[in-house]
Amino acid sequence: MRTRFQQGLDDLRTRLLRMGGLAEQAVDRACQAYIDRDLNRCHLVLEGETQINLIEREIDELAFDLLAMQQPMAVDLRFILAVTKINSDLERVGDQAVNIAERVMDMVELPKVELPVDIARMAAAASAMVRRALESFIEGKAELAQAVLEMDNVVDRMKDEAFITLVKGMNEHPETTRQALDALLIARNLERVADHATNIAEDVIFWVRGADVRHNVSPEQPQPVQETATETR
Amino acid sequence: MGVGIKVDHLNAWFGKSQALYDISIDIPANHATAVIGPSGCGKSTFVRCLNRMHETIPDAHADGKVRMGDVDVYNGTPAVQIRRRIGMVFQKPNPFPTMSIYDNVAAGLKLNGFHDHRRLDEIVERSLKLSALWEEVKDTLRKKSGASLSGGQQQRLCIARALAVEPEVLLMDEPCSALDPISTGKIEELIFQLKEKFTIVIVTHNMQQASRVAEFTGFFLLGKLIEFDKTEKIFTTPSDKRTEDYITGRFG
Numbered sequence: 001m002r003t004r005f006q007q008g009l010d011d012l013r014t015r016l017l018r019m020g021g022l023a024e025q026a027v028d029r030a031c032q033a034y035i036d037r038d039l040n041r042c043h044l045v046l047e048g049e050t051q052i053n054l055i056e057r058e059i060d061e062l063a064f065d066l067l068a069m070q071q072p073m074a075v076d077l078r079f080i081l082a083v084t085k086i087n088s089d090l091e092r093v094g095d096q097a098v099n100i101a102e103r104v105m106d107m108v109e110l111p112k113v114e115l116p117v118d119i120a121r122m123a124a125a126a127s128a129m130v131r132r133a134l135e136s137f138i139e140g141k142a143e144l145a146q147a148v149l150e151m152d153n154v155v156d157r158m159k160d161e162a163f164i165t166l167v168k169g170m171n172e173h174p175e176t177t178r179q180a181l182d183a184l185l186i187a188r189n190l191e192r193v194a195d196h197a198t199n200i201a202e203d204v205i206f207w208v209r210g211a212d213v214r215h216n217v218s219p220e221q222p223q224p225v226q227e228t229a230t231e232t233r
Numbered sequence: 234m235g236v237g238i239k240v241d242h243l244n245a246w247f248g249k250s251q252a253l254y255d256i257s258i259d260i261p262a263n264h265a266t267a268v269i270g271p272s273g274c275g276k277s278t279f280v281r282c283l284n285r286m287h288e289t290i291p292d293a294h295a296d297g298k299v300r301m302g303d304v305d306v307y308n309g310t311p312a313v314q315i316r317r318r319i320g321m322v323f324q325k326p327n328p329f330p331t332m333s334i335y336d337n338v339a340a341g342l343k344l345n346g347f348h349d350h351r352r353l354d355e356i357v358e359r360s361l362k363l364s365a366l367w368e369e370v371k372d373t374l375r376k377k378s379g380a381s382l383s384g385g386q387q388q389r390l391c392i393a394r395a396l397a398v399e400p401e402v403l404l405m406d407e408p409c410s411a412l413d414p415i416s417t418g419k420i421e422e423l424i425f426q427l428k429e430k431f432t433i434v435i436v437t438h439n440m441q442q443a444s445r446v447a448e449f450t451g452f453f454l455l456g457k458l459i460e461f462d463k464t465e466k467i468f469t470t471p472s473d474k475r476t477e478d479y480i481t482g483r484f485g
Contacts, residue, residue: 073469073480074469074470076481077469078470210469
């Protein structure tokens, strides 16, 4: 057993989970800020971005060191590659949360109007995808990740519906255009959060099964050693 | 050109102790195939069975089928003739210490009664060029002994000696384990070039080396072949958990 290497992998996993927690929290805060028109939460999201960016760099450095110093193979190599990609997706989830917070800050300056869109429901779905993708990483279970992929269509549909109803609302009530535009952009941000969750789930499947399932391309499926990558966890 | 090696149900023993169990494997021609596994797993015994060197050890014997191209290695062909077609390079360079560089390379041919000096000159030069040693020794071919060379040069000299008899297969048993990284790099580059002309089987403890030089890799454990596949598959998504545990350093 390569103790130092295992400690490095454990360290990498711990930091990624911390990163995941922060990114998930940022999305939740930004969405709650939308619901409550809460500027304080918006500021928390903006402040939290620095920490996310810092951890992103730490994870990349640690992964780079492990690749250079330990020459990982097989499941360990797949794990480190997956972590670097998940890391990047989580940082972008954080960016989307910041975009949402900025839109909320803009909306709060405007008169409150009723919009024909359920951002809260969409936020809950996107947030659940991030949470489940991270759970699949924690558990090292490809089937949990697979379930996340199947949720992506639901969020895509919500975004499409939001676009249609919001554009219609803008035509019927031009005075609400700025608010509707903010909501429309938030819907797009949430749809991107769901896309990043999908990417994370795909990376978990790559780590556990060694299969590249991106872009709905059916790869030549390698026979997995194990369905749950418990050894690297 | 190299030839493929087809091994069917190969078993090997040292006295009553069985070292290899029912090994079946197709080693493709003109490729490098790596044999990996922990110490004592039978990988060296396996390659020594391919050229019947295993049976030179007292009480050691093997059964099963090994076909090298159209030659049945274990049925009717004299061992000496087999070994002429299969060159072998060992862990520790073993040049003949009292012979010049030239004589080291020509030794195998001379032993076989080959004495055409002009032709010998050509073969020595060609072999040393193939082993990427020519430029370093061409001015001292007959002045310097093989033992005067550095470890890396000695190993390339041994490769030249093996190539001089024009084998079809080159077996390498941990050829770089006693060499520094620069010499190792030269041997690896050499393996990459030589497989155009020869079939190469390399035993190595260094998994990075296996992944760098070989297109196919076999993993041995306790005398059994656990997995044989394309090298990239073995080192990224092995099918057997024992292979994965070994290459990720969880045992061995």
